[in-house]
Amino acid sequence: MGLICDVQRKELLHIPSLLAEVLEKIYQYSVEEIKDVYDHQYDKGIDAYLAKLVELGVGFYTHNPEAFPAVELSWGSPLEVYAAVIEVESVSNYDVGDVIRQLDDLGCAGLQVRFLEPFSVEDICRMLQPAKDSRLKFIELYIRENGELEEQLFRIVKENRRVTTLVVHSAGEPRIVFPEKNAGSVNIVYTGQPVRRGQPDMARLENFVASTPILAEARHFNIALNRKVCIDAEGFIRNYVSHEAHFGHVSQASIRAAVESPAFREKWRLHNDLIEQCRDCQYRYLCLSNSDVVENGGKYHKKEICDFDPYTNTWHKQTLRDQLRGDAQNPALAGDKRE
């Protein structure tokens, strides 16, 4: 199947592969010329589909196509590291503050801290202290339920203006607590699910967000791993917390040395166009699977098995939500609307 990524409405339109093929020619040929290319076998279908795309607001007719050049999908980032995930347990024998200082030096924009065991608000605030004057732009916290009052938890947000997400995991009934007036816009999200060591991010349709920068990056880099560095609960530097290979212990090796090593960077470059099966998938420029990539006889494969099979266009382990909406199975152009 083909896919139109509506980067403005953040919607995905599933289309037949033949229509995708037609649309790839649209910057080169007029509608009449395209019909010629297919020996006028599909004239009616082409007209009907294009009319539908115009109706959906994802296309328009013009006599002046030169005025509307295609988006050039080049990509670059000024940041050596864009995002970091660090796991913290009581046995973690590394200094979180020092990790934050090292990330700051690399220009890291986003930090996700996963507290796998209960920590007090006071301890958490102390660990995050070095983030206050750093270049970090957003911090996501996953905190294990500790019985501390919401009032206390909001203190973390108040003391660290860069905290944009606060999730309390292993917390029984899911619920959301909103801040009081003038206390910022960060909610406390409680979830019953635990966050465990090496937790992978799932490749799931509802996690895919179409945006121009992501589509551009995905042409050149693995968007789940590019410019990312992780520290696992034991203190080892890895591309992602679930990967096998590590690049030294953070109390002995520097994060900079790790991310500058060719082996570390190779994972950044292995994008889905280079990976078997993924290269044939309509979600290849959106997929956030941070699976390790392994080489076998000159071919690359994702280590973790994906829930989606692009050849049969089916999700193997569908969640109830997916089934209700029938996302991927929607007939062509039905679209899938997500908030």
Added chain:
Amino acid sequence: MYSQAPKKHLVFSTAYDPSTDQVLDWMAAMGGQFIRKNTNDQYIEREDTVLPVSAQAEDRRYASIWFRKISGLPRQDWLSGVHLSEAAEAFQANLPYFNQYVERERKTFYDFYYQSFQAGRILSPYEAIRLNKLVVLNLAASIGLDVPKTLITKRRKILERFRAECPEGVINKSISEHLFFDGPAPDIKRYANYTEEITDRMIRTMPETFDLSLFQEKLDKDFEIRTFYLEGRCHSMAIFSQDNERTSLDFRRYDKSNPNRLANFSLPGAHEALIARLMGLLGLNTGSLDLIQTRNGRMAFLEVNPAGQFGMVSVPCNYGLEKQIASYLINGNES
């Protein structure tokens, strides 16, 4: 003895401006050293100024200056809560006038302050940033850009005559800058005077005279064009907003559920040359321009915003303008 050529770069912006952050990230990656001054922060006033300020002074000379955003300070009633003696009543009665005076005092200081910095490259010089909309429209028309018919009047009769010359109708907008203000707490609604169509019915109910107002012919818009101009080059985007009633007159009334469609756009070469000429005459080396493509083939120029948002063009069109601005400030050329 001559001091060394300055190495540092100076950036005037406001707090929480992500576009500035991104340019600074690029400048850092290119090895540039910079100072960022957030103009909505009162600390500028804490830098006491002793005249004469030498253009050669160490803290006034930079390799480049970027006037990204100059923000006014929060509005205040300067006398509220102040204990006043005999003159109290006179002051109270003239409070708006007094506040204007204080604003003028501050503005005069800031005009001097911003101009007291020197650099080999400035985006754009402070003197050039303060534009007069009418001067711009007049200049644009004089060099051959298509400018909508424009009338400034106090009289209904003249407006009626103007209306008769505008088949698509008439709109009204500010002569100077748009007005923004917040309503009372707790809702704190924001009010602003957007561009508005003046219907025939409105004209009929207008008084014979009113305060000086600007009217323009309404254009039969096909789409809007937003062009970010940087050092001789135009980076343009088409905005299709016509089929969305809420935004058909003013793109700033952004409708999230049914967003205006954006597309990379390339202006005809002749228009790019005219824009470069206009910017040159205005002394600006950067800015955002608004144009309108009409259904009957006109490409009309509306205005220049010297400190225009470039993120809203750069991101959807993937133009990488943040890097280009950084590169100009650091090296004097676009990347």
